[in-house]
Amino acid sequence: MKRENEMNKEDLLNKGYRKYSGEEIEVYFSKDICTHSGNCVRTMPTVFDTKRKPWILADNGEVDSAMKTIDLCPSGALQYIYKKDDK
Template sequence: MKTKEYSNGEITILWKPDRCIHSGVCVKTLPKVYKPIERPWIQIENATSQELIDQVAQCPSGALSIKGH
């Protein structure tokens, strides 16, 4: 399964596009980070590590996770 990594030097978000159900939770929760029409679509530098951890925990499909968590 394809996985993309996005790191801010402190944490790394893993995104598995094949698992994504496009619920929009990520975009609604942190629109300054998740920008589906831009590349890269995850702009991890636009939130704190804690904000990212809290948001990733809400992903209903498990497509987003934190490396090592």
């Protein structure tokens, strides 16, 4: 499930993204890029909940749904690395 313009872990971390690890997926978030569209929290509140710490729980939903939700992020503030692609 490689995506166009996909960054690797080092690129994401160097650009200031914070990593939220799950068993099958690593979710990365940049508060500096986020435009607060709310697509993530409306689409998948079990994974993305701004009232919770940490606000992203990568294992709280289906991986495919999480990846589709992250792909909806208009700003690019959310990114992911599917661990099966890493092997």
